Amino acid sequence: MVTLDLSQGSAPATPGQRVWRQARFDAGNALRNGENLLLTLVIPIGVLVLVLKTGLGGERTAPQALVAAVSLAVLATAFTSQAISTGFDRRYGVLRMLGLTPLGARGLLAARVLVSMMIIAVQTAILVVLTGVLSGWWPGDPAQIAQAGAGILLAVWALTAWALLIAGTLRAEATLALANAVFLVLMFGGGLAIPADSLPWSSMAGLLPTGALVAAMSDPVLAWMPLGVLVVWAVVGSVLAGRFFRWEG
Amino acid sequence: MSAIDVRSLVVSYGPRTAVDGLDLRVEEGSTCVLLGPNGAGKTTTLSVVLGLRTPDAGTVRVLGLPPTDVGLRSQVGVVLQDGGLPVAATPRAIVRHFASLYADPLPTEDVIERLGLEHLDRPYRRLSGGEQQRVKIAVSLVGRPRLLVLDEPTTGMDPAARRVFWTLLDELGQQGVTTLMTTHQPDEVSTRADQIAVINHGTVIADAPPQELIDTAPVWFTCARHLDLTSLRQVLGEGFEVAEVEPGRYRVHGEVGVAEVSAINSWVTSHGHSSQDVTVVRSLEEAYLEMTGGAAW
Incomplete structure (x- = not known):
């Protein structure tokens, strides 16, 4: 029989190692979850292919189709998937348990944001390559790529904060329902499924996080307005999540 | 030195007082078992010791530190009564992951073998209650803790698994590991625990070695x-x-x-x-x- 030697304790791993290992573990679980893959990868890819190949959802150029697909991927990953996984982890006591390990609550939140960023980076790479293969168009303007990157980062911040607010205050089933409903609202309302300028509420679309993200990634000049909208959503969401989030259900 | 020192602890949930002036001291290297009826305040007491709940009154020291001190996170192994582990992952993946949060964890395969988890390759949610308890115990041990806080760790375990658990706890006690646990199996702890604290209506009504309590029966x-x-x-x-x-x-x-x-x-x-x-x-x-x-x- 194996003897377990606990006579000497163990120090925690370094903060960076803990966050990275938690993010890697969460990413592995996310990639093994069929529903999650459908939401975060299959739907954005499907939308991109349909728009480019059939013109479904209105005529769009390749850059416009790519922006819509990437925004959809960001929404699905940073908001819907994040809210659902955090809500059920909260219900099953996983958040409480991890908060008692060297990872701690802050480390767990950092890992959750990191895993969203990792998945979104992979999604974006796949969508860019697919767009290039299907249409022959490749992003080339460094300034616009940087602006798109900033928009994605801010959108991840904003959407993650609101996802945590919902997951940390409602029951898991209510989180599941609301996260899916909000997904549809932000997808249609923000002009991801249909171009915003063809929507009756087109003037308001840019005030939604998804509409602002689309504008930030599409605008050829520095897009202060959409970036500012994203910052407001991010700050308000973070303040509310910090105030109302509960680790235990 | 006391590994756990709880004095005049009071915890309320709205108008209901769950813990009412509870005192408890657990010496380093000993095994203390909390016994009490459902709702007596055992789990609430453990929650305060783990820093999960802020007391309304009283003082609590764990390994000489306040329960919320981040330094305790690498020194305390925990089994929670409800859930606590990612349900979609396999036992091996869970144990390996929790081990990865420490600089010098126990060899994970040793822990897996000792808890009899080596052939369990199903996701955690598909394990039986006793198997899930064994995974929780493995996770609680993998970071080489000085203190174990275990809320009903043997629930659902068959007699053989319970024997393995108690033998393991004996070994850990000999290595200086302190254990505070709850159970609904008083007779299985009568020969294993160093200290039994009986809690009723939120307070300790008896606190003594098992034989002393048995002698009052x-x-x-x-x-x-x-x-x-x-x-x-x-x-x-x-x-x-x-x-x-x-x-x-x-x-x-x-x-x-x-x-x-x-x-x-x-x-x-x-x-x-x-x-x-x-x-x-x-x-x-x-x-x-x-x-x-x-x-x-």
């Missing part, structure tokens, strides 16, 4: 035939109460020592019954029921 004996207890009362004398609680089941109340148990056996045999007809029982469970007024576990 009434003695029960059963006899295959009906007994006339009049002369037994005379044999035992003042300070003892003897009653037939149900047909063939008798209870002797009072400070029953070895001499009294021997006297009971002699009396039964002198009344024409074989000693094989008689079974004398005195247990921690009886002591517990006596102390808590027979409250449900």
